[in-house]
Amino acid sequence: MNALELLKEQHEEVSKLFKKFERLGDGSITERRELFIMIADRLSAHATIEEQYFYPSIKTDKSEDLLLEAAEEHLAVKRLIADLLDLEPTDETFDAKMKVLMENVEHHVEEEEDKLFKMVRKTLNEDQLLALGIQMKAEFDELMEAEPRNEVPMQTDTAAPI
Numbered sequence: 702m703n704a705l706e707l708l709k710e711q712h713e714e715v716s717k718l719f720k721k722f723e724r725l726g727d728g729s730i731t732e733r734r735e736l737f738i739m740i741a742d743r744l745s746a747h748a749t750i751e752e753q754y755f756y757p758s759i760k761t762d763k764s765e766d767l768l769l770e771a772a773e774e775h776l777a778v779k780r781l782i783a784d785l786l787d788l789e790p791t792d793e794t795f796d797a798k799m800k801v802l803m804e805n806v807e808h809h810v811e812e813e814e815d816k817l818f819k820m821v822r823k824t825l826n827e828d829q830l831l832a833l834g835i836q837m838k839a840e841f842d843e844l845m846e847a848e849p850r851n852e853v854p855m856q857t858d859t860a861a862p863i
């Protein structure tokens with residue numbers, strides 16, 4: 702799987718989890734907490750592989766502004782995740798923060814897939830995209846073994862460097 706296919710697949714997986722969360726409504730607190738944790742772990746590992754591997758590999762004069770914006774969007778997402786990690790699903794602000802998290806992620810995904818991915822196809826060839834995809838998938842799987850959401854509260858001061 703090349704890097705763009707991998708990231709798209711991860712975007713879709715998180716979007717499905719958000720939809721599942723919305724369908725639960727006020728349902729089981731345990732289920733809502735579990736879904737949040739699944740979302741938080743995936744978003745955290747996803748942001749890390751983008752910041753450490755994807756963004757540095759695709760940085761050009763043309764893409765730099767978009768990448769800076771993407772890193773700021775990651776920061777906003779991480780701050781929401783850090784807030785949510787401190788809340789019980791019964792807290793009155795939990796659903797509101799989940800909703801804002803979902804909207805932020807949707808916007809960020811749209812920008813990446815519509816603008817950034819198009820630029821990337823002009824910067825990297827298929828072999829490079831494939832090698833990057835393999836590297837990012839391995840790193841993602843490794844991060845997912847150790848509850849990556851727990852790293853998020855340490856990453857909320859400033860955006861990752863581009």
Ligand SMILES: [Fe+2]
Nearest residue numbers: 748751771809
């Ligand atoms: Fe991203």
